[in-house]
Amino acid sequence: MPNRTSLDQELASLRGLIADMANRVDEQFADAINALLQGDEALAETVAERDDQVDALELRIDRQCERILALHAPVAVDLRMLIMAVKINTDFERIGDHCRNLARNARHLVDAQALVEKTRLSKMADMSRTMLREAEIAFLENDRLKARKVIARDLQVNRLHDETVDTLVALSTEDPSQAERIAHLLTASKALERISDHTKNIAQSIVFMIEGRDIRHGGLEDEEAEEAAAGGDTAPESSPSDT
16 A cells, blocks of 8 residues: 555655646746747747647646545645646646747737737736746745735736727727737737636635635635524524424
């Protein structure tokens, strides 16, 4: 029967794979943004070609999770670690997909840098990448406070996305000839917003691993607690006697 030492080794290997995934996705993100903002088609092609490496690592992490579950039947914090790993593995892979999509838009914006500069894409990219790097640190350091800060930043990215959409809609009205380029910029802005969302998901999973508390739908949890408290304070009505 596998012992505790064996489980610890398997979990350490899993953490190493997740750290590798985080690094790869961060590199993809940096290159995708540079390709987009600088109109670098060659760099964009490199990002697209490396997406298969991210996909392969996703499968490797999934297999490691399956192996741990089958051999060790983990419980408590070890089980939370495994649940978190499965969730954030998916989020990292989807961030990689959005990086590929960002890069694909780059070739349509090679001669549109003046238009790009009128948006908040650069600020969105900086903030989204900061979130991604802070989420990685929170995972490596088991730091729930850093993870919660990542979650809070998502609202700022959403605001920048809304501002970018408003700007681009106005520009399309002023100059309809820019419609195609504006469409690609809208796609890029949405990709950055989705990267922020997935990074927030990663941070929420880290909080779950550390605290054992699912904070994805905090409002629902509060409502359930209130209902339980109200139910506990209310005595059941007595039914009429049949006699």
